[in-house]
Amino acid sequence: MLFNSSLVEAGISREDVEVIGVPASSIAEELKSSRSANMVLLGAFTKKSNLVSINTLFEGLENTLKKKPKLIAINEKALLAGYDFLK
Numbered sequence: 001m002l003f004n005s006s007l008v009e010a011g012i013s014r015e016d017v018e019v020i021g022v023p024a025s026s027i028a029e030e031l032k033s034s035r036s037a038n039m040v041l042l043g044a045f046t047k048k049s050n051l052v053s054i055n056t057l058f059e060g061l062e063n064t065l066k067k068k069p070k071l072i073a074i075n076e077k078a079l080l081a082g083y084d085f086l087k
Contacts, residue, residue: 002045004037020048020086027081036078043082054083 001012005021012019024040046054057079065071 002041002048004041006037020044022082022085024082027085028078031074031077031081033074033078036074039075039078040082040085043079043084044086045082046079047083047086054079 001017002020002022004024006023006025006027008021022041022044024037024044025034027040028034028037042057043054046052046057058076061072061075061079065075
């Protein structure tokens with residue numbers, strides 16, 4: 001389970017669930033885009049799950065935001081920051 005550790009303190013102590021705190025809001029604020037915390041978490045999820053590649057997400061962003069190209073760069077940075085947060 002991924003959670004935004006900037007907003008929530010984890011109190012889960014179950015052995016059958018891996019709990020990973022990602023300071024998504026703090027990372028997004030460092031990127032000067034507090035609204036991109038969700039993309040930070042998506043990047044971390046992508047790294048942890050290996051369901052899709054980060055490049056696939058970048059392609060999806062470009063297709064989805066082609067009418068709003070100014071948003072592509074910050075969303076890519078946020079995705080990559082979350083991805084890189086998990087070692």
